Amino acid sequence: MKRTLIVRIPELVGEKVKIAGWINVRRDHGKLIFIDLRDRSGVIQIVIIPDNEEAYQRAREVRDEYVIEVEGLVKKRPGGQSTEKLETSSVEIEVEKMKIISRVEGELSFEVSSKKLDVNIQTLLDNRNLSLRNKRVNDIFKIYSQILKSYNDVMRENDFLEIKSPKILSTASEGGANFFKMEYFQGEAFLAQSPQFYKQAGVGAFERVFEIGTVFRAEPHFTTRHVNEYTSFDAEMGFIESYADIMKQLTQVMKRIIRDIQKNCASELAEYESELFVPDEFPKIKLTEALEILKKEFGKEMEGIDIDPEGERLIGEWAKKTYNSDFIFLTHYPSSIRPFYTMPSADPQYTESFDLIFKGVEIATGGQRIHDYNQLVASIQSHGLKLDDFKHYLEIFKLGIPPHGGWGLGSERIVQKVLGIKNIKEVILFPRDVKRLTP
Amino acid sequence: MKRTLIVRIPELVGEKVKIAGWINVRRDHGKLIFIDLRDRSGVIQIVIIPDNEEAYQRAREVRDEYVIEVEGLVKKRPGGQSTEKLETSSVEIEVEKMKIISRVEGELSFEVSSKKLDVNIQTLLDNRNLSLRNKRVNDIFKIYSQILKSYNDVMRENDFLEIKSPKILSTASEGGANFFKMEYFQGEAFLAQSPQFYKQAGVGAFERVFEIGTVFRAEPHFTTRHVNEYTSFDAEMGFIESYADIMKQLTQVMKRIIRDIQKNCASELAEYESELFVPDEFPKIKLTEALEILKKEFGKEMEGIDIDPEGERLIGEWAKKTYNSDFIFLTHYPSSIRPFYTMPSADPQYTESFDLIFKGVEIATGGQRIHDYNQLVASIQSHGLKLDDFKHYLEIFKLGIPPHGGWGLGSERIVQKVLGIKNIKEVILFPRDVKRLTP
Numbered sequence: 001m002k003r004t005l006i007v008r009i010p011e012l013v014g015e016k017v018k019i020a021g022w023i024n025v026r027r028d029h030g031k032l033i034f035i036d037l038r039d040r041s042g043v044i045q046i047v048i049i050p051d052n053e054e055a056y057q058r059a060r061e062v063r064d065e066y067v068i069e070v071e072g073l074v075k076k077r078p079g080g081q082s083t084e085k086l087e088t089s090s091v092e093i094e095v096e097k098m099k100i101i102s103r104v105e106g107e108l109s110f111e112v113s114s115k116k117l118d119v120n121i122q123t124l125l126d127n128r129n130l131s132l133r134n135k136r137v138n139d140i141f142k143i144y145s146q147i148l149k150s151y152n153d154v155m156r157e158n159d160f161l162e163i164k165s166p167k168i169l170s171t172a173s174e175g176g177a178n179f180f181k182m183e184y185f186q187g188e189a190f191l192a193q194s195p196q197f198y199k200q201a202g203v204g205a206f207e208r209v210f211e212i213g214t215v216f217r218a219e220p221h222f223t224t225r226h227v228n229e230y231t232s233f234d235a236e237m238g239f240i241e242s243y244a245d246i247m248k249q250l251t252q253v254m255k256r257i258i259r260d261i262q263k264n265c266a267s268e269l270a271e272y273e274s275e276l277f278v279p280d281e282f283p284k285i286k287l288t289e290a291l292e293i294l295k296k297e298f299g300k301e302m303e304g305i306d307i308d309p310e311g312e313r314l315i316g317e318w319a320k321k322t323y324n325s326d327f328i329f330l331t332h333y334p335s336s337i338r339p340f341y342t343m344p345s346a347d348p349q350y351t352e353s354f355d356l357i358f359k360g361v362e363i364a365t366g367g368q369r370i371h372d373y374n375q376l377v378a379s380i381q382s383h384g385l386k387l388d389d390f391k392h393y394l395e396i397f398k399l400g401i402p403p404h405g406g407w408g409l410g411s412e413r414i415v416q417k418v419l420g421i422k423n424i425k426e427v428i429l430f431p432r433d434v435k436r437l438t439p
Numbered sequence: 440m441k442r443t444l445i446v447r448i449p450e451l452v453g454e455k456v457k458i459a460g461w462i463n464v465r466r467d468h469g470k471l472i473f474i475d476l477r478d479r480s481g482v483i484q485i486v487i488i489p490d491n492e493e494a495y496q497r498a499r500e501v502r503d504e505y506v507i508e509v510e511g512l513v514k515k516r517p518g519g520q521s522t523e524k525l526e527t528s529s530v531e532i533e534v535e536k537m538k539i540i541s542r543v544e545g546e547l548s549f550e551v552s553s554k555k556l557d558v559n560i561q562t563l564l565d566n567r568n569l570s571l572r573n574k575r576v577n578d579i580f581k582i583y584s585q586i587l588k589s590y591n592d593v594m595r596e597n598d599f600l601e602i603k604s605p606k607i608l609s610t611a612s613e614g615g616a617n618f619f620k621m622e623y624f625q626g627e628a629f630l631a632q633s634p635q636f637y638k639q640a641g642v643g644a645f646e647r648v649f650e651i652g653t654v655f656r657a658e659p660h661f662t663t664r665h666v667n668e669y670t671s672f673d674a675e676m677g678f679i680e681s682y683a684d685i686m687k688q689l690t691q692v693m694k695r696i697i698r699d700i701q702k703n704c705a706s707e708l709a710e711y712e713s714e715l716f717v718p719d720e721f722p723k724i725k726l727t728e729a730l731e732i733l734k735k736e737f738g739k740e741m742e743g744i745d746i747d748p749e750g751e752r753l754i755g756e757w758a759k760k761t762y763n764s765d766f767i768f769l770t771h772y773p774s775s776i777r778p779f780y781t782m783p784s785a786d787p788q789y790t791e792s793f794d795l796i797f798k799g800v801e802i803a804t805g806g807q808r809i810h811d812y813n814q815l816v817a818s819i820q821s822h823g824l825k826l827d828d829f830k831h832y833l834e835i836f837k838l839g840i841p842p843h844g845g846w847g848l849g850s851e852r853i854v855q856k857v858l859g860i861k862n863i864k865e866v867i868l869f870p871r872d873v874k875r876l877t878p
Contacts, residue, residue: 003678020678020841022839023839039646040598040600040645040646040647065838065839066839067839067840067841101841101842102810102811102839102840102841103812103839104837104838104839105812105813105836105837106837108838128640129640129643129644129834129835129838130838132640132643132644132645133643133644133838138644138645141600141602141644141645142600145600145601145602148601148603149591149595149601152588152591156588159479161580161581161584162584162587162588163580163584163868164587164653164670164867164868165868165869166668166868166869166870166871167606167653167655167668168619168655168667168668168871168876169876170876170877180607180621180622180623181621181622182619182620182621182622182630183619183620183621184619184876185657185659185873189876191621198868198869201567201568201571201868201869201878202868204568204571204572205568205571205572205577205580206479206571206577206580207478207479208479212651213653214603214606214652214653216606216607218624220624228607229605229606229607231603239442239459371541372541373542373544392877392878395568395878396568397544398543398544398545399504399543399547399568399569399572400461400462400504400505400506400541400542400543401506401541402459402506402540402541403540428603429602429603429604429605429637429640429641430604430605430637430640431605432605432607434624437607437608437609437623437628438609438831439640439831439834
């Protein structure tokens with residue numbers, strides 16, 4: 001007999017089936033043993049009666065998270081026995097045969113069948129293999145997988161080519177801070193902080209490129225928003241009129257991602273009581289305007305023309321209140337705090353660049369880049385950087401490059417903010433921070 | 440006026456259009472100037488007549504690879520003037536306005552408009568930004584992007600969840616050779632050679648997972664098949680009956696990838712004169728049988744039970760001749776040359792594992808893994824490895840793990856062999872080898 005997925009069982013009343021999965025929880029009720037069995041598709045109640053001696057013997061032996069395979073009859077459920085509402089609660093399986101496939105060694109650190117794991121983040125991550133089995137935790141990665149797909153789909157539909165750029169670099173470019181250094185045969189190398197230079201090269205070859213890839217940041221700080229390794233959604237597009245084209249494309253991307261998860265992950269969103277406010281166009285204000293709003297509406301004054309995480313949170317609140325929008329673009333960051341390759345505005349103190357704030361957190365940075373070779377050379381010099389460090393990068397711009405721009409979008413921050421999860425490490429399978437390299 | 444992509448132009452005879460792109464080649468013909476203009480969608484001939492003084496002046500100035508924007512009238516083409524057949528050859532554009540968007544600095548190292556670049560691999564890669572603009576080179580990455588999509592699609596359709604696993608590891612596991620070492624804040628770390636341990640963890644949480652990710656191999660050799668950083672297509676699936684389930688799933692994946700590129704990249708395949716022989720089921724023979732065939736049919740004797748690249752090439756030939764198949768599975772590799780986590784066969788000298796050979800090159804390695812905690816502990820010890828190095832890995836198997844297996848598939852080798860390209864470095868945008876860390 002072939003295995004049937006649990007989600008299919010309610011359609012099979014009166015039939016014999018084989019299912020396999022993990023024991024979510026076992027309940028002994030008088031002489032009957034009830035087990036909630038879990039596979040990748042769902043959870044179902046199975047019943048073992050004492051008359052079936054062999055199966056009953058096995059059922060008495062099993063504990064939470066044992067892997068078992070059972071054959072049995074699908075029956076309409078009398079009702080009243082379940083302690084928790086299951087999607088399959090109209091049926092149960094009366095077990096005829098039971099096989100133990102894999103056992104648990106030692107004690108489990110916590111009960112994974114509980115609705116909400118009541119453990120701190122260290123325990124959650126130290127016991128990652130166990131915590132991932134909790135439905136609420138597991139759901140995060142179903143949504144994340146959908147986000148990966150949506151980004152891929154929407155970029156391709158807009159004629160972007162998917163590329164994979166190198167992660168090992170010869171020099172720590174873009175200023176040099178926060179790069180991980182590695183041994184590379186007889187010499188040394190650095191891990192890429194972003195595919196920035198390579199996606200710009202991609203414009204020269206393919207006009208429009210996107211990449212879903214790992215980026216590495218040797219940032220020594222502990223926050224709920226930072227990790228040292230994450231998956232970046234990058235894009236770069238040529239023949240733009242201005243940075244507004246980039247914001248327009250990114251708006252389409254975000255709307256598509258949100259629409260897809262609302263459509264395909266509705267039950268998971270409901271579980272997290274996620275509420276999303278996504279207007280057709282996202283509000284856009286200049287950074288300097290945002291700073292005025294912070295001062296006027298929240299009495300918060302920033303030093304210089306820059307915004308901090310608290311400021312982003314407040315601007316997010318303001319956008320929600322004012323535009324009923326979870327998203328807001330802040331534009332025209334000063335050149336002094338943007339990388340040398342950022343296109344200056346008509347007033348060269350500012351740049352044709354933006355951050356996208358989602359529910360009070362910056363999830364993307366982007367803008368137009370300098371495409372003229374001589375302007376780029378001048379910008380490298382005026383930023384106090386050495387031309388020699390950008391020798392290979394500059395080659396790109398000797399070959400005729402159209403006006404272009406793009407973004408880097410933190411994929412994990414999307415799911416974090418969609419679900420309202422406090423710490424970004426909770427939405428990464430096996431996160432890495434200054435102190436965490438395991439499991 | 441909005442920009443029109445070149446591929447659309449033949450439908451617009453009699454209309455005024457704006458197009459933009461790179462100068463593929465300029466030809467001066469008597470008083471007329473002809474330019475083949477290239478954008479991401481194709482190439483078209485544009486004509487500039489001397490009467491249009493302003494445009495004519497600009498046209499005399501431009502050189503190969505300049506980026507220009509032109510407005511003009513789409514006309515049926517008189518014929519006879521084109522030196523090369525273009526997809527758009529039924530029409531041409533009579534230029535009314537021309538704008539130079541971006542210039543070339545210095546001399547180009549070679550002519551990118553030629554059908555086949557006649558340069559050696561070092562020149563090809565040293566001038567990567569230029570060589571990628573050659574159509575034949577560019578096509579490689581269109582096919583590669585399609586392969587990325589096909590793998591993503593087919594895995595999802597088979598209910599695999601997409602995951603992203605960490606690339607920074609605390610220990611050099613799996614034996615320890617060929618790992619890159621890096622500085623990690625106050626300590627050190629290693630770059631992942633494969634997502635092996637994490638995808639197995641994924642089985643415990645999601646049953647079926649796949650990953651498209653960078654892997655790093657500190658292999659010091661120079662061959663046409665190796666690079667030090669590449670993109671691996673990984674998969675792992677739980678609740679299998681045997682390693683045969685893995686081969687079946689992988690067969691489906693490869694058939695899907697080939698079918699998709701045949702359907703969506705027909706002209707690119709034709710350009711490379713690619714011929715593909717993909718039977719419905721791939722032949723499978725034991726490695727020991729393969730060694731007998733090598734001896735009997737090719738007079739080649741291997742030392743011990745193993746096969747070398749030359750042997751794989753000959754077995755590929757044999758599979759083609761015998762089964763009219765570009766694919767062949769070699770199965771039951773000896774335990775001594777497989778990693779400790781490989782499931783032993785009934786005869787424990789051998790393993791429930793396989794390599795997939797495509798056109799004479801190994802493109803995938805896979806098989807069933809050990810899922811029982813105690814068996815795994817014994818296998819680590821009998822392989823002479825230290826249990827302590829696998830502490831975190833072993834945790835996975837304390838929690839109840841079903842029988843499972845998977846594969847690692849070299850994504851670049853697929854496109855390399857599909858197109859019959861000699862060196863794998865040609866199919867990677869910016870490849871990394873022992874001596875190459877740039878561009």
